[in-house]
Amino acid sequence: MATLIQSYEQQYSVLTADITAKIGRLKIATEENRDQLSKEIQSNFEEANDLLEQLELECRGSGAGSRVEAYRAELKRVRDEYRSVLTNSATYNMDTEESFDDWGGANEQRQKLLDNTERLERTGKTLTEGYRVVLETEQIGAAVLQDLSGQRETLQRSRGRLRETDEQLNRSSRLINSMMVRALQDRFILVMVFLVVGVLLCLGLYFYVT
Template sequence: MATLIQSYEQQYSVLTADITAKIGRLKTGNEENREQLSREIHANFEEANDLLEQLELESRGAGAGSRVAAYRAELQRVRDEYRSVTTNSNNYNIDSEEVYDEWGGANEQRRKLLDNSERLERAGKSLTEGYRVVLETEQIGAAVLQDLSVQRETIQRSRGRLRETDEQLNRSSRLMNSMIVRALQDRFILVMVFLVIGVLLCAGLYFSVT
């Protein structure tokens, strides 16, 4: 990243030096090559703007400070110098004011594009953060559902044990009732036997006396 930034800075320095040299030639050049020099300078300005945009984007991506503001100020000074040369030239055929306004409009459009790029980048970061929060929420929800599922299984097992215990208690109750009934029956039989024996004894005594 740092190597790429240095490469852009070197290219920008070469371009500004070339523009300055061409402006110097424009001051002393003859009328025949003024238009050609102006077109070349205009193309150099466009290329310099593109380089500064690339440099600014790379600097932002690297998260480091940059000298783009100083470079833009320097480029603006060179433009002012070029504008002064073209304005002071009486026999110049190209409308320098129109060219300068076009550059200004192009710079404003580039600035708006950069601002839009920043907003899109911030929106993208917000979406990424929102997506991360959604994923975390989904993970928490999945963990909660898993805990609820485990608790449900535990409750179901507890209910099953309660049913088994209730069934065992019912069986024990029925068994106890059966044992009580049998004990009552046995007692009734014993009482009946004692009564029969008593009756027989009484009858034997009666017949023996008579």
């Protein structure tokens, strides 16, 4: 599921970068190309919304943290920028048909729009860099988890060996105790035999002397 979320985020980053590039082209496009670019941009916005909805569903299902709100806010800024370009383009065309007196102001507005495009491009690069950092962090986390899993297996094997060694020591201890008990029993029997022999010798000497 994490791989699917990463795929959606990557598709979203590529799509927003494409939208930003098309908005930049829209600012300097001719009347013939402007309508086609607008249709493509609107289609891209719909696709981006669909991606965000799918990404939000996947994030909810996995219980992972969601960056969907940040993506939506960024998409809203791009959409506002697109609307601003459309409005400014329409105003520019109307003024051109009526009079050329505001040409200097239109150039200033175009420069402002270009500056905004550069800002959006920088924002897109920042998002792409952030996404790369997230991927690297997830890869490091996966490597750490794999290492911890290997250490856990090693500890479990060591614990199993310790249990086997403890059982062997217990069996050895029981065997030694049994041998000691038998040795004590044999010694007791030997002492009793010596006592009986001594008593018999004493009785024999007594009867012999008597």
